Amino acid sequence: MRTILYARVSTRDQTAAHQLTQAQAAGFTVDEVITDEGVSGVSTRLAERPQGRRLFDMLREGDTLLVRWVDRLGRDYADVSDAIREFMRRGVVVRTVINGMVFDGATKDPMQQAVRDALIAFMAALSQAQAEAMKEARRAGIAHAKSLPDAKRKFRGRKPSYTRAHFREAQEMLAQGAGLSEISRVTGLSRATIWRMKTDPAGCEAALELWGE
Template sequence: MKTILYARVSTSDQTAAHQLTQAQAAGFSIDDVVTDEGVSGVSTRLAERPQGRRLFDMLRAGDTLVVRWVDRLGRDYLDVSDTIRDFMRRGVIVRTVINGMVFDGATKDPMLQAVRDSLIAFMAALSQAQAEALKEAQRAGIAHAKAQPDARQKYRGRKPSYERKQFEAVGEMLQLGAGLTEISRATGLSRATIWRMKEHPSSCESALAAWGL
């Protein structure tokens, strides 16, 4: 029986190495790492990703699939919930690094199954909601920057001390309920910067857009 970490890496997220470090710090002993790079979790189902297909071929009954959180599997409600249930039917145990969630087919009690399935549905829906909220903040920030008179010639303000991938990673972690100190350690940003992102996401997005970042 193997423990396999699946890492999805996009321009807005952590590296595979970071996700492996997080998993090991949480006590997981990882036998293999499967990574998809530059793949959208919103528009591309897990089974359609190059390494996602490999993952389905690799996992056997009794194996454990580890992901940082369910958003690594996807950002679409139906895709995420169907994927987790498919793995459970195969006898695969799905575990998350964040929150330490465990999904398997061990329980036969209908009430416990109902609770488990409700939790899967909630986490899958939350994953999609986070993606939609992040995109809305981006659209609002870009629209605000473009609406300014003489946007190309006006003073752009101080250049942001953060990159877009940091801004988006902070947004994801805030949605997951992470604290300022935890996010600061993970992203290398100051607590003050993270607080601004939390309280004024559109303004932070506008600053990135003004500088073409």
């Protein structure tokens, strides 16, 4: 029985090594890391990604599929929930690094099955809502940056202390209910920066856009 970490890396700031470090820090022993690089999680289904497709071929009954969060397993509600249920049908346990969620198809108790299935639906819906919110913040940030006069755009202000990967990670954790201190510890950013990301995501996106991040 193996534990396979699946990492989706969609920006130049994200790395599979970082996701592996997070998994190990959370107490997981990983046997192999499978990575899809340069793949958008909001436009490409798991089965359409080169390494995502490979997961369906290599995982066997008793194996554990580890992901940072459920959004790594699909582009929307249907894709995420279908992927989790397919892996469970094959006897694969799906676990998340963040919040330590466990999706196991082995249980036969009807009540436990009902709770598990409801949790899958909720997590998949949360994942899609989070993706939509981030897309909207990005659109608003770009529009705001473009609306600034040339002089302000050239000045740009102080360079952000965070990268786009930092911003995405913080937004993911905020959506999952993590506190400012926990996010600060994981990302290395100040609580003040996290607070701004929480209260003014469009402004944070605008700053990244102005600096070409």
